Amino acid sequence: MKTYEQINGRIESGKAVVLTADEIMDYVDKKGLTAAAEEVDVVTTATFGTMCSSGCFLNFGHSKPKIRMSEAWIADVLVYTGIAAVDVYLGATQLRHGDPANMYPPGEFRYGGGHVIEDLVAGKKLQLFALSYVTDCYPLREIRTYFSIEDLNQATMVNPRNCYQNYNVAINCSDETIYTYMGQLEANQKNVNYSSAGQLSPLLNDPYYETIGVGTRVWLAGAHGHVYSEGTQHASGCERTPGGVPTGGAGTLAMTADMKQMRKEFVRGVSLRGYGVSLALGIGVPIPILNEDILKRTCVRDRDILAPVIDYGNDYPQNTGKTVCQVNYEQLRSGEIEIKGKKVQVGSMSSYYKALEIANLLADEIRRGDFYLTRPIAAMPKDSGMKPLLKREQE
Amino acid sequence: MSETITRKLMLYFPKCECEKPIIYHLVKDYDLIVNIFRAKVTPEEEGYLVLDVTGTEEQIQASIDFVKTFNVTVNFSGKGVTRDNDRCTHCGYCVPYCPTDALIITNGATREVIYNEDECIECLACVRVCPFGACTAAF
Structure with a gap:
């Protein structure tokens, strides 16, 4: 048994033993659970993938004379201005003005909110164009100017849903190619795409949210941020394997961090042909090894994690709730799985390579004493469900 | 007899050279096997061509020297x-x-x-x- 204080004490003295979730299983196999739980202080987990529910609040400061922005665009991408005068929210999936979207399908979706966020973090100069309906206190009618992230008072990433605990594997059982947020899916079950870091993924290593909760310090694209809430659609009351691993989406995290501290290689605009734009993010979450049970759950392997194969040609869009079958991540990573006796090629939307890089970067930061662990100030809901949207007539 | 090798080349044809049957000569005069992957003539009448050529080192070198006499840029490493x-x-x-x-x-x-x-x-x-x-x- 260890406490957060003891672990942080060992980090401070430079003696913390930190392993990645990729290394811990073999370590525990070699040392035994009890000895390893004594010895290991932290296991680092990570993921890198497309996370659509991401965005940022930006504050521009005041022009002379002042403006109360009622409509605004950054690099021609619309931002939300229904908050204070020069605060805006920029969402990852907002498409650039004038993009033909899927007018001539499949559209290319070259630039949008995610790309603006990437360009901001990369330090590029971008155009701000804003209009106002004019008030006595804010007389300026419009402004067109150029700014970089350094010019902003605050650039705070606030993501309502990141780090899905597990995720669907997408297949297409229809007889036409389809273009989805899970990529291009060929007709007649020719390929599948998955999107999870599997055994390295944060919530798959802490399936019951014992250490990850509201207030947990996280590594968000290189910045030190924190979990501010359970993520939207957090549905922890789901089916689980005997080891506690959810067999579907399940938990999610809402997180925030200062964009000025982020590294551009972990904040990347995404263009999904025929679907839209988004943002890929790199996230690292440390798990304090407080006891043997917590350590045991970080030893989860790809072969122990099941994901549902869902037909995006019919069942997903029609919300039928049907599953084609279940597969594990070891099978997925082999590059080929068998479905209904037929060999199907596998692609990944999530980068294990980058996730591994992040888990190692975070482990190094902890070993150097640059990153400390926090005890959550509130736990994540343990048994929440997910409600559907009902179509009702007006009463 | 020298060993047969295959090399991938990208050729860029400036406007004035686009109408000459250069690839024909690679086959006919230099005895090369050519496999064209992709070719394009732009509206400005410039041409791009990515191809494999198979033959002896000497044949390939001689053919490249020949191609270069037409003001064609040969790129060995930068592919299409x-x-x-x-x-x-x-x-x-x-x-x-x-x-x-x-x-x-x-x-x-x-x-x-x-x-x-x-x-x-x-x-x-x-x-x-x-x-x-x-x-x-x-x-």
């Missing part, structure tokens, strides 16, 4: 499709779409996506599917 290593996130999304395994994960532990240019047949599938715009076509 390039992968920007900074933009690639190694997600592996492109891998199943690549018909020749030019884009492939060989190390199951790191899951790095390798791009083997020599295997690329310039189908441009990766250019279309990459969510990060890591793969681009020269023409």
Whole structure:
């Protein structure tokens, strides 16, 4: 048994033993659970993938004379201005003005909110164009100017849903190619795409949210941020394997961090042909090894994690709730799985390579004493469900 | 008899050279086997061509010298499709779409996506599917 204080004490003295979730299983196999739980202080987990529910609040400061922005665009991408005068929210999936979207399908979706966020973090100069309906206190009618992230008072990433605990594997059982947020899916079950870091993924290593909760310090694209809430659609009351691993989406995290501290290689605009734009993010979450049970759950392997194969040609869009079958991540990573006796090629939307890089970067930061662990100030809901949207007539 | 080898070349034809049957001479006069992957003539009448040539080292060298007399630029390393290593996130999304395994994960532990240019047949599938715009076509 260890406490957060003891672990942080060992980090401070430079003696913390930190392993990645990729290394811990073999370590525990070699040392035994009890000895390893004594010895290991932290296991680092990570993921890198497309996370659509991401965005940022930006504050521009005041022009002379002042403006109360009622409509605004950054690099021609619309931002939300229904908050204070020069605060805006920029969402990852907002498409650039004038993009033909899927007018001539499949559209290319070259630039949008995610790309603006990437360009901001990369330090590029971008155009701000804003209009106002004019008030006595804010007389300026419009402004067109150029700014970089350094010019902003605050650039705070606030993501309502990141780090899905597990995720669907997408297949297409229809007889036409389809273009989805899970990529291009060929007709007649020719390929599948998955999107999870599997055994390295944060919530798959802490399936019951014992250490990850509201207030947990996280590594968000290189910045030190924190979990501010359970993520939207957090549905922890789901089916689980005997080891506690959810067999579907399940938990999610809402997180925030200062964009000025982020590294551009972990904040990347995404263009999904025929679907839209988004943002890929790199996230690292440390798990304090407080006891043997917590350590045991970080030893989860790809072969122990099941994901549902869902037909995006019919069942997903029609919300039928049907599953084609279940597969594990070891099978997925082999590059080929068998479905209904037929060999199907596998692609990944999530980068294990980058996730591994992040888990190692975070482990190094902890070993150097640059990153400390926090005890959550509130736990994540343990048994929440997910409600559907009902179509009702007006009463 | 020298050993037969295959080399991949990208040729750029300036406007004035586009109407000359240069590839015909590679076959007829230099006895080369040619396999054209991709060719394009722009509205400005410039031409691009990516091809494999198979023959002896001497035949290939002589043919390149011949091609160069037409003001044609021969590029040995820069192929028609390039992968920007900074933009690639190694997600592996492109891998199943690549018909020749030019884009492939060989190390199951790191899951790095390798791009083997020599295997690329310039189908441009990766250019279309990459969510990060890591793969681009020269023409």
